[in-house]
Amino acid sequence: MAREIVSDMDGLRRTHYCGEVALSDVGSQVVLMGWVNRKRDLGELVFIDLRDRTGLVQVVTESKSTPASFEVAQNVKSEYVLAVRGTVKKRAPGMENPDLKTGAIEVQADEIRILNTAKTPPFYIWDDAGADETLRLKYRYLDLRRAPLQRNLEIYHRTSMAVRNYLSSRGFWEIQTPMMTRSTPEGARDYLVPSRIDKGKFYALAQSPQLFKQLFMVAGIDRYFQIVKCFRDEDLRYDRQPEFTQIDIEMSFAEEEDVWGEVEGLVKYVWKEVLGVDIEPPFPRLTYQEAMERFGSDKPDTRFGMEIKDVTPVFSGSSFGVFRSAIDQGGTVRAIAVPGMAGASRQEIERLTERAKLHGAKGLITVAYLGGEVKSQIRKYLTDEEIAGLAQATGASEGDLVLIVASDFDTAVTVLGRLRLELASKLGMIPKDRYNFLWITAFPLLKINEETGRWEAAHHPFTSPFKDDLDKVRPDATDEEKGKIRARMYDLVMNGVELASGSIRIHRRDLQEKVFALLGMSQEEARRRFGFLLDAFEYGAPPHGGIAFGMDRMVMLLAGAENLREVIAFPKTASASCLMTEAPAEVEPERLAELGIILAKDVKRS
RNA sequence: GGAGGCGUGGUGUAGCUGGCCUAACAUACGUGCCUGUCACGCACGAGAGCGUGGGUUCGAAUCCCAUCGCCUCCGCCA
Numbered sequence: 001m002a003r004e005i006v007s008d009m010d011g012l013r014r015t016h017y018c019g020e021v022a023l024s025d026v027g028s029q030v031v032l033m034g035w036v037n038r039k040r041d042l043g044e045l046v047f048i049d050l051r052d053r054t055g056l057v058q059v060v061t062e063s064k065s066t067p068a069s070f071e072v073a074q075n076v077k078s079e080y081v082l083a084v085r086g087t088v089k090k091r092a093p094g095m096e097n098p099d100l101k102t103g104a105i106e107v108q109a110d111e112i113r114i115l116n117t118a119k120t121p122p123f124y125i126w127d128d129a130g131a132d133e134t135l136r137l138k139y140r141y142l143d144l145r146r147a148p149l150q151r152n153l154e155i156y157h158r159t160s161m162a163v164r165n166y167l168s169s170r171g172f173w174e175i176q177t178p179m180m181t182r183s184t185p186e187g188a189r190d191y192l193v194p195s196r197i198d199k200g201k202f203y204a205l206a207q208s209p210q211l212f213k214q215l216f217m218v219a220g221i222d223r224y225f226q227i228v229k230c231f232r233d234e235d236l237r238y239d240r241q242p243e244f245t246q247i248d249i250e251m252s253f254a255e256e257e258d259v260w261g262e263v264e265g266l267v268k269y270v271w272k273e274v275l276g277v278d279i280e281p282p283f284p285r286l287t288y289q290e291a292m293e294r295f296g297s298d299k300p301d302t303r304f305g306m307e308i309k310d311v312t313p314v315f316s317g318s319s320f321g322v323f324r325s326a327i328d329q330g331g332t333v334r335a336i337a338v339p340g341m342a343g344a345s346r347q348e349i350e351r352l353t354e355r356a357k358l359h360g361a362k363g364l365i366t367v368a369y370l371g372g373e374v375k376s377q378i379r380k381y382l383t384d385e386e387i388a389g390l391a392q393a394t395g396a397s398e399g400d401l402v403l404i405v406a407s408d409f410d411t412a413v414t415v416l417g418r419l420r421l422e423l424a425s426k427l428g429m430i431p432k433d434r435y436n437f438l439w440i441t442a443f444p445l446l447k448i449n450e451e452t453g454r455w456e457a458a459h460h461p462f463t464s465p466f467k468d469d470l471d472k473v474r475p476d477a478t479d480e481e482k483g484k485i486r487a488r489m490y491d492l493v494m495n496g497v498e499l500a501s502g503s504i505r506i507h508r509r510d511l512q513e514k515v516f517a518l519l520g521m522s523q524e525e526a527r528r529r530f531g532f533l534l535d536a537f538e539y540g541a542p543p544h545g546g547i548a549f550g551m552d553r554m555v556m557l558l559a560g561a562e563n564l565r566e567v568i569a570f571p572k573t574a575s576a577s578c579l580m581t582e583a584p585a586e587v588e589p590e591r592l593a594e595l596g597i598i599l600a601k602d603v604k605r606s
Numbered sequence: 607g608g609a610g611g612c613g614u615g616g617u618g619u620a621g622c623u624g625g626c627c628u629a630a631c632a633u634a635c636g637u638g639c640c641u642g643u644c645a646c647g648c649a650c651g652a653g654a655g656c657g658u659g660g661g662u663u664c665g666a667a668u669c670c671c672a673u674c675g676c677c678u679c680c681g682c683c684a
Contacts, residue, residue, distance in 0.1 A: 042647085043640035062641060078634090097644055120635060123617055126645090131617060134676050187684030207684080234683040235607095358680080450681095460684040563677095574677065 005075050007113040012083050019055020023104050025088040030107060032057065032084045033115070035145070037125070039076055046073040050084060050107075053150050058097070058106040059084050069109040079118035079125065085111040133565075137579040140570055152559045152567045155274060159555050160227055162273040163247055166266050172225040172249065177212035179205055179229065184529070186457065188232035191242070199596030205231035205243075208548060210460060211533055213250040214505055217544040218536045225249045227551060236574045238563040239497070239553055243572075247554075249502070250546030256490060259502060259545050260439060263492060267437065274558050283437040283492070291440050292410075296334075296417020298443070301496030302436045304429045308416045311335045311404065314389035320381035322363070326406035334412040335404045337396035338423050342370035344401055355422065356405065361415040365404040369396055421496065437494045442466070445487035446518070448479075454520060455482050461515055462533075463503040464488045464545075475517045482518070492547070499554055502547025509537040 015031045037049040037056055044063040049056045059082075061069040069086070076082065086109040097103035123131030125145045136143040143149060164174065183190045183204035190204035208230050216224045226248045233242060251259065264281035271279045284302075291300050294307045312333045315323040323333055344352075349366050356364040367382070367390060368375040374387050396402045403419060405412045424430050445465050447458045457463065465473055466486040473485060488504035506512045512534060516526040527534065555567045565571040572578055592599065 038644075038646095040643050040646050041640085042643060045641040045643080047643050047646085049644070056644095058644070060642080064641085092642085095642065095644095100644080103644085120616070124634075132613085132676075134613090135617085137676085184684080188682085210684085232683065235681085237683085238678075240683070457684055463684090573675085575675085577675095579676090 005072070005114050006116060009083060009113070009115060012085065012113065014083075017054040018050050018052045018057040019101055021057050021088055021102050021105060021107065023090065026090045026105060028088055030086060030088055032059070032082075032086075032107065034082060034084075035118075035125075036076055036078055036080045036082060038078065039073070041074070044070075046070060046076075047106075048073060048076060048082070048084075048109075048112075050082060051145075055101050055147075057102040058100070059086065059109050059112070060089075060106050061109040061112065066108065066110055069112040072112040072114060073109070076112070076114065077118065077120075079121055080114055081116040081118070083111075083113040083115055084109050134579060137565075137571070137573065140580045144569065149566065152555070152561060153569060155559045156555045156567055158274050159270060159551070159558060162270045163225075163227065163266065163551075165273075166269040167225045167249070170223070170262060170265070172223040172251075173221060174226055175216065175221065175224055176226060177206070177209035177228065179231075181206050181212075182529075186461065188234050191231045191233050194595040194597060196595055207232050208246060209248050210462065211530075213248060213546060214462065214533065214541075214544065215536055217250055217252045217507075218539065218541045220252075220542075222252045223250075224546075233576075236572070236576060239556065241552065241564050241568060241572055242576050244553075244564075245551040247500075247549035247551050248546070249548065250544060252542040252544045254504070254543070254545045256441070256488065256504060256545070259504075259547055260490070263500065263547055264437075267492075270554075271435065271558075277435065279435060279437065281437075283439055285439040285441055287442040288440055288444065289442065292413050292417075296413035296415070296420065297496070298440055299491065299493045299496055299498045300417075300438070300440075301421060301424075301430070302438060303431050303434045303495055304424050306336050306338065306420050306424060306429065308334050308336050308413055308420070309394045311390055311393045314386055314393055315406075318381065318386065320378055322365070322378075322406050326408075329408075331406065331408045332412050333404060333406045334416055335390065335394050335402050336416050336420055337394040338401045338403060338427070339429075340399050341401035341423070341427070342368035342375070342399050344368070352403065352419065355419060356403075356415050359415045359418045360411050361405045361407060364415075365406070367396075367402040367404065369398055369400050369402070372398070435494060437492065437499075440491040440493055441489075442486045443489040443491075444483060445469070445485040445489075445515075446482050448483075455479075455518070457515075457519060459487060459489045459501065459503055461519055462505050462512070464506045464511070465515070470511075473511070473514050473518055475514075477518065488545070490547075492549075494557065497553065497557060498550070499557070500547050500549040502545065504543075504545035507537060507541040507543050509534050512537060 012031055014033045016025070018032055018034045021030060032050055034050040034052040037051040040047040046061050048059040050059050061073045063070045084107060086107040088105050089108050091104060091106055121142050122139055123135055123142070125142060127147050144153070168174070180193055180203035183192065183202065184207065188207055190207065193203040193205060195201045195203065209226060209228055213224055228246055228248050229243055230246050231243050234240070236242065249262070251262065260282070264283060268279045268281055271277045288298055291298055294300070296308050310332065312327060315333050316327065318324060326333060352366070353364040365378055366376060369391065374382070376382060390396065390402060394402050403416065405415050444458050445463060446455045448454070449456050464487070466488060469485045472481040490502060491498050492500040506515060513523070513526060516530070552564050552568055556564055559567055561567050570578065570580065577584065
């Protein structure tokens with residue numbers, strides 16, 4: 001590239017953003033700075049679409065009237081950085097471009113300076129992505145030039161500002177907490193940071209500021225929030241990144257309704273500020289138990305019906321083996337009615353059955369109500385009363401297909417819950433532009449870890465149990481009792497996505513110790529790991545509770561984005577690497593030596 | 607950790623039941639022409655040996671094995 005065609009700004013000052021030159025500017029001199037989106041060279045006449053984050057404006061130059069700028073324009077190529085000084089002209093009738101915000105005008109260039117040249121980009125900087133995501137991630141700074149991504153980053157910014165404005169107006173203080181902290185063995189895997197000064201010891205990158213924010217309450221901060229990065233070393237999903245951002249909130253002297261009220265106000269404010277959409281709190285509340293019963297999920301999508309029904313009573317006298325044994329073993333028979341699917345082919349039924357098995361069912365029974373007939377692989381086992389009862393219980397009518405799973409409760413509702421989502425999506429039953437917020441409450445305090453067979457905190461070990469269940473908070477509680485302890489925990493769910501999760505915390509040392517003991521933690525262990533918290537509780541800890549939003553996830557929903565990578569500036573891939581910086585990367589042996597780290601021989605090195 | 611999908615000029619795709627493929631189309635790119643374009647148009651040109659490594663075969667982009675990368679799902683995510 002000939003460097004001599006590049007000039008300096010030399011005092012030239014931008015007067016307008018490209019997308020903001022308007023009809024009202026006609027006749028005035030403007031100075032624009034931006035990137036060449038496209039050049040259209042018609043010989044003695046050149047058009048350049050100049051782009052910045054606000055949009056495009058057409059710059060025009062011709063050999064006869066503006067020879068100086070015309071000469072420069074001929075050397076211009078895509079993605080060159082230009083400064084353009086010129087006059088805003090109204091376009092002649094019939095020459096406007098209605099697709100462009102600035103389509104009614106154009107800028108006649110008196111002077112064009114090339115501030116920098118550019119290689120041909122590896123992919124088009126157009127609105128639709130087109131290129132493979134691998135390539136786009138490698139050249140993320142070019143991908144971020146695209147309007148849709150810039151729009152998402154702007155939405156992220158506006159969301160941040162709305163959150164800060166609202167919470168500040170409600171008396172919350174934004175205070176930072178350490179990123180480098182102590183590893184907490186529960187929950188997600190930690191990212192570890194070796195200590196140079198104290199070799200052999202490690203910090204962990206914070207999975208959340210949980211303990212710090214509780215200590216703020218002990219400190220009398222009363223109301224705290226933070227927009228904060230959190231780190232969890234777990235496998236990624238379209239809506240999960242290893243480093244992500246939370247809106248972390250905690251308040252003193254608060255019970256459930258206090259937290260929910262603040263959150264509902266925040267959500268209403270953010271949706272209005274960012275999307276101009278009115279959300280009407282209070283949000284419906286559903287217990288965990290009810291959510292599982294009706295939707296087979298603790299984050300139900302309530303934008304459509306097709307709820308799960310208990311049809312155990314219908315089949316209580318059934319002779320059909322699958323129903324019989326499920327019921328006799330204390331299990332249940334559950335069903336959903338899929339509208340208009342009675343005509344499903346044998347192959348479609350087969351596919352559904354496969355899905356059901358994938359989700360953990362032993363099989364799937366279907367009953368089709370079609371043309372006054374009843375079609376089912378277990379037709380001969382069904383009595384007329386059962387057929388009528390099934391239709392009655394599920395609300396199935398002519399043309400519907402009823403899916404039945406007989407199993408233990410969890411499997412039955414989970415399987416049907418997943419099929420419900422898959423089918424609703426496939427059948428186009430999910431209305432767009434709906435924001436169905438709801439609270440899920442009264443979660444179980446503990447859940448059993450399938451791998452270790454041990455009981456663990458469902459949320460985290462600082463969650464307060466229900467008062468009525470405190471009698472079961474004993475180290476010698478039976479499994480049945482442990483499973484029944486309810487937690488003062490709540491999730492904010494929208495359209496089937498968990499947006500926020502929180503709880504009323506334990507604020508007394510004795511109860512906290514009991515819960516640690518319930519989790520099988522010895523006193524010594526509890527003291528070693530959480531001694532500072534237990535100590536703090538002895539110095540006047542106020543009752544408190546809070547919540548944390550998945551900020552990126554929220555922006556993803558606000559932006560209508562498909563995945564988190566569309567709203568995070570520099571995201572990681574599914575294997576947690578950054579294709580642009582090529583992180584993670586090996587480090588110099590000296591660095592490791594300094595940290596007292598020796599790599600095991602068998603670690604994979606490329 | 608497991609399953610599936612994808613990987614072909616700069617980009618997006620076609621080819622993939624083996625030979626008509628020293629790979630086609632579009633677009634981008636280069637050169638030239640063009641005064642009202644806005645996915646400008648027209649003409650000409652250059653550009654890949656098919657992710658990587660093995661194997662089968664007379665012959666592989668096409669079949670097999672392994673491996674790498676990306677995406678999605680399950681497990682995992684207090």
